[in-house]
Amino acid sequence: MSDRRRDPGALKPREAVSRYLRRRSADSTEASIDSWKYRLKLFVQWAEGVGIETVSQFRGYDLDEYFEVRSSEIAPATLEGEMWTLRKFFEYLEQLEAVDDGLSQSVRIPDLDEDDRSDDTQLDAPDAIALLKFYRQSDHHRASRNHVFLELAWYTGARQGGIRALDLRDLQLEDNFIEFRHRPETGTPLKNKRNGERPVAIPPEVSQIIREYVDENRYDVHDDHQRQPLLASMDGRPETGTIRMWSYLATLPCLHDLCPHGRDSDTCEMTKFAxxxxCPSSRSPHKIRTGSITWQLDSGLPPEIVAERVNAGIDVIKKHYDAATAFERMERRRRQYIDNLVIDL
Structure with missing residues (x-):
């Protein structure tokens, strides 16, 4: 029997996920596909581990059991994202008539309050500043790839995909800015496509560090499209997972201080690439972005300017990225406007 007439319920979970991601790739960004792929890979591994061989075998109990497993392992906000992804996947299986109608509604979505939804694991400004000071003053680490990644991520607040997309031609260091460009035809789309294109100003000292990196430490390579990636591996432009690992390595706290977790950095396996x-204190690109946005706001940049720099809506920044306390927000308002409230008596 040909695959075209195959019973869709006979699809293995791994096959079904691959089919679903191919279906979504036509109208979704590479970053979204990568995120869904990772989340569903965990689900497939669990399903195979409990002996589920075809998608027709899934029952509501299985989905509830997976929720219980994941809820004991991850934060509520992370669980919410995983369960939404899983529900969309099962809606697709329902469309194929591979599972019972309505099974997708058995995927439980956690009901979060705002405290659960907020995430306080951003790279805080004091830690970022300590790391940048270490890199800038280090004979061995200054203008290294990890150093330049952190400078870019912190001073621009850009997304991981935007930093990965930068080419040498996007550097305008004489004028102290860089340009983010949407180039989907050669493998580097921006999350908001053309609307994500923008110039972002950087301080002169950051331009100087990038210049040193390009002159002394960057691999002189091209990617598969004959473009020259700024942050280059030996083989060309890194994959998104590699960028993420560079981020973790760049933010290890033992680079600039004693390990806050009581480990010996000389023997700790967490200092290794894999x-x-x-490390509980290392940070992903998204956590650097969150900290950067908060720091830019605390530094007095108006929200509308920060929104333009990081390519996000003002409402999104306030809800998801601005981790300042109520007191810190009051201090911002006071610094900017309190003089206007003084009455001459």
Whole structure:
């Protein structure tokens, strides 16, 4: 029997996920596909581990059991994202008539309050500043790839995909700015497509560090499209997972101070490429972005300016990225406007 007439319920979970991601790739960004792929890979591994061989075998109990497993392992906000992804996947299986109608509604979505939804694991400004000071003053680490990644991520607040997309031609260092460009035809789309294109100003000292990196430490390579990536591996433009690992390595706290977790940095496996994400204090690109946006706001930049720099809506910044306390927000208002409230008596 040909695959075209195959019973869709006979699809293995791994096959079904691959089919679903191919279906979504036509109208979704690469970053979204990568995120869904990772989340569904965890689900497939669990399903195979409990002996589910075809998608027709899934029952509501299985989906509830997976919710219980994941809820004991991850934060509520992360669980919410995973369960939404899983529900969309099962809606697709329902469209194929591979599972019972309505099974997708058995995927439980956690009901979060605002405290659960907020995420306080951003890279805080004091930690970022300590790391940048270490890199700038280090004979060995200054203008290294990890250093330049952190400078770019912190001073621009850009998304991981935007930093990965930068070419040498996007550097305008004489004028102290860089340009983010949407180039989907050669493998580097921006999340908001053409609306994500923008110039972003950087301080002269950041321009100087990038210049040193390009002159002394950057691999002189091209990617598969004959473009020259700014942050280059030996083989060309890195994959998104590699960028993420560079981020974890760049933010290890033991670079500039004693390990806050009581480990010996000389023997700790978390200082190695494959394990840096396990360090409780290392940070992903998204957590650097969150901290950067908060820091830019605390530094007195108006929200509308920060929104333009980081390519996000003002409402999104206030809800998801601005981790300042109520007191800190009061201090911002006071610094900018309190003089206007003084009455001459």
């Amino acid at each position: 394990h840096a994400s396990k």
